[in-house]
Structure formats: structure tokens, C-alpha cells
Amino acid sequence: EIPNKDSNYSLDTSSSYCKDVLNNTKISNVNWNEEKWGIELNNVSTTKTKCYLYFKQIYKEGILNGAIPDLGNGRLIPITISDNEKPSDVNYEGSTPGGKVTKADITTSWYSYEQKKWANAVILKDGERDHYKPGDEIQESVIESYFVWIPRYKYKLKESESTYNGYTTVEGTINVENVSKFYEKYPNQASSNAFEIIFETKDKGVQRGTSKGEYLTHPAFVAFDSDGMWVSKFETGYNQNSKNDDVTPDINTWNTTGAERNENNSAKVIIKPNVYSWRGIQVANAFYTSYNYQRELESHMMKNTEWGAVAYLTQSKYGLCDKDNKNCSEVRINNSESYITGMSATFDPSCGFTGTKESCNWYETTALNIDGDQIQSYYNKGSTVASTTENYYGVFDMVGGAWEYIMGVIQAADTNTSAPASGKSKINNSGFTGPYSCPTCDNQTDKENTTGEPWPSKKYYDLYDYRTTNVEYQRGILGDATKEIGPFYSVSYKKGETGTERYVSSYNVDLAAFVYSDYPWFGRGGSRHDGADVGVFAFNSLNGSATTDRSFRLVLMP
Numbered sequence: 001e002i003p004n005k006d007s008n009y010s011l012d013t014s015s016s017y018c019k020d021v022l023n024n025t026k027i028s029n030v031n032w033n034e035e036k037w038g039i040e041l042n043n044v045s046t047t048k049t050k051c052y053l054y055f056k057q058i059y060k061e062g063i064l065n066g067a068i069p070d071l072g073n074g075r076l077i078p079i080t081i082s083d084n085e086k087p088s089d090v091n092y093e094g095s096t097p098g099g100k101v102t103k104a105d106i107t108t109s110w111y112s113y114e115q116k117k118w119a120n121a122v123i124l125k126d127g128e129r130d131h132y133k134p135g136d137e138i139q140e141s142v143i144e145s146y147f148v149w150i151p152r153y154k155y156k157l158k159e160s161e162s163t164y165n166g167y168t169t170v171e172g173t174i175n176v177e178n179v180s181k182f183y184e185k186y187p188n189q190a191s192s193n194a195f196e197i198i199f200e201t202k203d204k205g206v207q208r209g210t211s212k213g214e215y216l217t218h219p220a221f222v223a224f225d226s227d228g229m230w231v232s233k234f235e236t237g238y239n240q241n242s243k244n245d246d247v248t249p250d251i252n253t254w255n256t257t258g259a260e261r262n263e264n265n266s267a268k269v270i271i272k273p274n275v276y277s278w279r280g281i282q283v284a285n286a287f288y289t290s291y292n293y294q295r296e297l298e299s300h301m302m303k304n305t306e307w308g309a310v311a312y313l314t315q316s317k318y319g320l321c322d323k324d325n326k327n328c329s330e331v332r333i334n335n336s337e338s339y340i341t342g343m344s345a346t347f348d349p350s351c352g353f354t355g356t357k358e359s360c361n362w363y364e365t366t367a368l369n370i371d372g373d374q375i376q377s378y379y380n381k382g383s384t385v386a387s388t389t390e391n392y393y394g395v396f397d398m399v400g401g402a403w404e405y406i407m408g409v410i411q412a413a414d415t416n417t418s419a420p421a422s423g424k425s426k427i428n429n430s431g432f433t434g435p436y437s438c439p440t441c442d443n444q445t446d447k448e449n450t451t452g453e454p455w456p457s458k459k460y461y462d463l464y465d466y467r468t469t470n471v472e473y474q475r476g477i478l479g480d481a482t483k484e485i486g487p488f489y490s491v492s493y494k495k496g497e498t499g500t501e502r503y504v505s506s507y508n509v510d511l512a513a514f515v516y517s518d519y520p521w522f523g524r525g526g527s528r529h530d531g532a533d534v535g536v537f538a539f540n541s542l543n544g545s546a547t548t549d550r551s552f553r554l555v556l557m558p
Contacts, residue, residue: 002053005037008107009055014073018051018181034066035203057107061114066466067227068203069111069119072297072558074129076147078120078231079103079138081392086379089139092369096379098392099273101143101269105134111149111475112319113199116389119149123232123294125245141248145271146233147556148395150309152221156196157525158484160211165474165488174491174500178351178360179509179532182491188505189485190537193314194321194328201227210478215423219479220309223459230556231302231310234341235397235404236290236412237275239268249275251368256338262546264453266292269554273342273378274368277402277551282422283521283544284431284453286405286552291456298557304408304462304539306555307524308481310395311536314388315507316450330508331536332385334401335363335375339551342378342396344386349531352493352509353502361531390535400528402526405542408463408480409516411435412448420463421520422449423544430521430544437466437520448478462522470516470541485537488512502533510535519543 003009011032018027018041027049031040039051060068071078079101086097101122104110111119122138123145132138176182198215202225209216220229238259239247244267260280261268266289268278281289283301290301313319314331321328334344343366351360362374369377376383378396387394397404412421412435421437424519425444429436433452439445455461463476476483483508492501505512510532515522519541526534527549542550 002037003055008057008060010058010060010068011246012054012056014056015145016052018049020046020048022046026390028380033203034201045557051497058379059106059109059113061109064199065150066203066545067153067199069149070122070228070558071121072556075123075294075297076416077124077129077132077138078106078110079120080104080110080225081120083381083392088137089141090369090379092377092379094371094380096381097379098384099379101140101333103132103134103138106476110128111393113151116391117393120233120393121147121149121482122187125247140272143256143272144247145197145269145302147230147271148233148312148393149228149230151196151199151228152201152218152226153199153464154215154217155312157209157212157214157478158193161211161478162476163484164483167473167483167488170471170488170490170503172490174489176493178490178493184379186489186506188506188508190315190330191328192326194325195316197313197316197318198324212298213437215480218305218309219477220303220306223305224557229298229309230307230558231306231395232554233272233395234271235277235401235551236253236269236326236554237272237341238278239270240276240310247272250367254368259339260548264288266290269293271554273396275341277339277341277397279339279402279551280546280548281552282429282431282546283405283407287456287460288453290552290554293554294556300460300555300557301407302404302553302555303460304406304480304522304524305477307406308479310388310398311481312479314398314536319388319394321389329390331388331399333526333528333534334386334397335400337365338367339402339528340368342383344376344383345400346374346376346382350382351531352491353500353511353530353533354493354505355500355529357529361529361536363529397536398525399538400526400530403523403527403540403542404525404547405544405550405552406522406524408464408515409461409544410464410517410520411439411466413517414467416537418463420455420461422452424518428543428545429540434495437517441518464515466517468517470519472515472516473514475514481540482514484514485510485512504533505537507537508535509533510538511540513539513541515541
């Protein structure tokens with residue numbers, strides 16, 4: 001008998017199949033419909049078909065409505081993470097250690113989105129996958145990468161698309177001393193404005209709401225027709241060991257500058273806590289490094305809409321808002337001046353960007369696995385305030401660390417086609433082929449990059465209209481965490497002086513500078529020294545070039 005849909009059984013797709021009995025051949029066009037809980041055969045011409053269905057016991061949380069973690073035929077190892085034990089092979093002696101990884105038993109509740117415990121999994125170095133049984137510790141020395149499952153969902157629109165199209169201007173510059181003074185005049189929309197989310201599978205179809213109160217299936221999942229995605233738990237790191245299968249950071253030889261590499265090299269990907277973030281890389285190299293990392297799991301560099309999917313889940317009762325979806329907190333900044341992944345500031349910054357290390361905006365240089373005066377290592381349980389769930393099960397480095405290049409770009413200036421811009425100019429571009437958005441900028445004359453890397457399929461990037469200013473927010477895509485977080489303001493935190501003006505949104509006063517001709521590529525999250533301007537809703541306009549304060553993040557779409 002086929003198990004009941006509501007039971008803890010799932011079809012084992014790797015073992016199940018149908019065959020043409022008369023010709024004794026397997027049939028390839030077989031689909032298991034999760035919604036109808038039955039098998040579907042399309043365009044079968046044989047007169048006799050036999051199907052062999054194998055089911056495996058697996059934990060399925062009810063609120064996910066079937067959008068359960070896909071472990072990619074065993075390539076991803078499900079894990080649980082301790083909040084009171086550190087990994088046995090990591091030298092960290094803090095007062096509140098945590099972060100020990102154990103292989104999960106997938107027949108039990110190894111995750112719970114209702115309790116803000118998002119599903120986590122790891123990719124191990126070659127040859128290690130079959131060495132662990134449920135309950136065994138998986139040491140850091142064999143973990144290559146961490147990932148977090150973002151289930152497919154639809155969300156309720158807060159305003160109509162036509163309303164968002166009106167966000168084209170900002171007010172005159174507001175001069176205030178700090179963020180709290182800004183909030184005295186303008187409300188923080190994020191503190192009590194959660195997203196209403198309903199999880200679903202692709203079998204439910206696509207909800208295409210455009211008006212307030214309607215539901216929209218988040219576009220991040222629609223582009224790949226997926227039931228969810230695995231996102232990098234940390235910013236991508238660079239493996240500085242000479243042997244790529246050695247995934248243990250060497251505290252004596254690894255350093256910040258050693259992770260600044262402008263190269264296409266998926267063998268160097270390492271996504272772990274307490275490693276140096278991979279920076280100094282052009283977008284094209286970051287994309288193809290990500291694309292070639294795990295092809296069988298549809299790996300790629302994170303898109304702007306995919307960042308938005310994580311941000312909206314964070315801004316919900318499954319992330320940093322209470323169970324009534326009202327009071328919401330913020331992800332704390334990673335203020336590591338050394339760009340070490342998974343770290344957290346001891347205190348929230350209280351002023352916006354000042355460019356100065358001061359009491360309202362601390363940032364600090366430390367070494368791997370070491371707490372500082374104003375910063376906590378990932379293995380210090382206190383670091384979880386920098387997680388999207390305020391525990392070890394969320395995504396880290398979404399705030400601070402390095403600016404993260406995202407696959408989101410404007411159309412080029414001098415073309416009537418939908419060609420994306422390679423970058424600003426010949427000396428400031430992504431490394432992709434194509435026209436420049438400001439070819440005469442930087443004292444250049446070349447109009448396009450003719451020797452760069454080819455553009456991937458359109459599903460791998462978000463394309464935005466060309467403009468010459470960075471405040472025309474109506475160009476945003478519903479779901480990408482840009483125009484939906486308005487209204488927007490211009491603010492300076494040097495009252496009475498001519499300070500650095502920054503465009504910010506009403507969601508946590510996060511930086512809000514849209515892509516335009518001079519800076520055609522999106523960056524997300526903020527940098528380690530940008531104070532209260534950074535956040536999961538922060539976005540900036542960048543040129544696509546290799547710069548030492550910009551990193552990237554991977555996504556898997558099995």
C-alpha cells in the first residue's frame with residue numbers, strides 16, 4: 001500500500017521507476033505529484049506499464065506543506081548544531097561555547113521552522129560521506145561547506161504594485177545625531193511589520209498577486225521551479241591550503257589578504273565559520289566559481305531575488321519576529337575588520353555610517369577562533385545574535401562582514417535590447433562580455449567588453465531597467481527586498497555639519513542605493529564598518545570589479 005500523505009514517509013525518487021513491460025524498458029517521463037500524492041505518467045504509448053514505488057521514512061514538519069529539505073541524493077548531510085558544546089577539534093576556550101555538529105536522524109524532528117530551527121546540512125570533503133551514522137559528531141576538519149534550507153513559500157503583499165511604483169524620490173537630507181533621533185521622527189517599519197508567509201510546494205502552482213493583501217509565490221523559487229533552496233550559511237571563504245582537500249584553516253598561515261583572489265576556481269570554495277571571506281573577485285569569476293561548485297545540485301551565485309527570499313523569511317515569525325508576527329528584532333552586524341566569517345559584534349551599532357571606529361560604531365581586528373573586546377567568535381554562543389534566527393540554525397554574515405555581490409544588474413545604456421551591463425567602464429566591470437553602462441566614465445572610450453566571460457541563462461540573474469540615478473526604487477522586483485521596504489530618505493549623521501549623505505529605507509534605516517549607470521551591480525548586506533546602515537535589507541550600487549571589501553554567496557537548487 002502507498003503510505004498516507006500525512007505520514008512520515010516520502011517517495012524515494014532515486015529508487016522508484018516505471019517500465020514498459022512489453023519491451024522491458026524503463027520509462028523516463030514519470031512524475032510524483034506531491035499535491036495529489038500519486039504517480040503521473042505522460043505520453044505513455046505502451047499497453048502495459050508497471051511501476052515500482054519505494055518509500056522511505058522521513059521527518060516532515062506539517063507547516064512546510066511538503067516543502068521539505070532536499071538532500072540531493074545524499075550529497076548533503078543533514079545536521080544538528082549544539083548551543084552548549086564546541087567542536088571537539090576546534091581550539092576555542094570561550095565562556096559560552098557552541099557550534100558542535102552532529103549528523104541528524106532524518107526520521108526525527110531534526111529541524112523545526114515553527115521553533116525557528118531552520119534545516120542545516122553540510123558537504124563533506126571527498127571520501128567522508130559514508131563514515132557517519134546519525135548521532136555521530138562531524139568534526140570541522142572534514143566539513144567543506146554549510147548550507148541552510150529556505151523552503152518555497154508565498155507571501156502577502158503589503159502594498160499594491162502601483163503603490164510601490166510611486167517610490168521614485170527621497171526627501172531633503174535629514175541631519176540627525178544618531179539612529180534613535182531618526183526614529184523619533186520616522187517610524188521603523190521593520191520593528192512591527194512582519195511578512196506573512198505560507199510554505200508550499202511547486203505542485204500548488206504559482207500565485208501571482210499584484211495588489212495589497214494578495215499572495216505572491218516568491219520569485220526566487222519560481223525561476224527554478226523548485227520546492228526550496230540551500231543557501232550558504234556564511235559568506236564564501238577561500239581555502240588557503242595548498243591541498244584543496246585539506247579544509248582545516250591554519251591559524252598560523254591563513255590571513256585576510258590570502259583570501260583576496262580574482263580567479264575562477266570552484267576547488268577553493270570553503271563555506272565555514274572562522275575562515276576569511278573570499279574577496280577581491282570580479283562578479284564573473286564569482287559566478288562561475290559558484291556555478292561549477294556542485295553542478296548536480298544546480299549551484300550558482302546568489303541572485304537579488306534569492307537574497308530577498310532569505311530576508312523576508314527572516315522578517316517573519318519563522319525568523320526574528322514573535323509568534324504573533326508583530327515585534328521583530330534585527331540581525332546584528334559582523335564587525336570583523338579581518339573579514340572573518342560567522343562573527344558578531346558584542347553590541348548593536350547605534351549610529352549610521354561615519355567611517356570612524358567609535359563607541360556607536362565599533363569594528364575590530366581579530367584572529368581566527370578568537371573573541372575580541374567588541375566581537376565574538378562563531379564558537380561563542382553569543383554570536384548567534386548575528387544569525388537570521390538568533391540561534392545556530394540561521395544564516396550568518398547577512399549583515400556586515402563584506403558587501404556581497406549579487407547577480408542583479410541593470411541593462412546597458414546604449415542598447416535597445418535587454419542586454420545586461422558588463423559594468424561601469426573598461427577598468428571597472430564584472431568580467432562578463434557586453435556593453436558598459438557608463439563607457440566614458442573613468443576617462444575610458446571602449447563601449448563594451450568583447451573578451452569577457454559569456455553570460456549565463458537569464459534564470460541566473462535579475463535584470464533591472466537602466467537609469468542615471470540611484471533613487472528610482474520603482475525598478476525593484478517584488479520579492480527582492482528593495483522597493484517593498486520603503487519609504488526612503490536621505491540622512492546625514494553629522495548634525496550641523498556637512499556629513500556623508502546616505503539614502504536609507506524605513507526598514508531599520510538600512511542603506512538603500514539602487515543600481516544605476518555609474519554603479520550597475522547590486523551589493524547586499526553591508527560592510528563591517530558601516531554601523532547601523534547595514535542590515536538584511538541593505539542594498540548598494542557597485543561596479544562589478546574586484547574590490548577587497550566585496551564577497552559573494554552560493555545557492556544550491558537541487
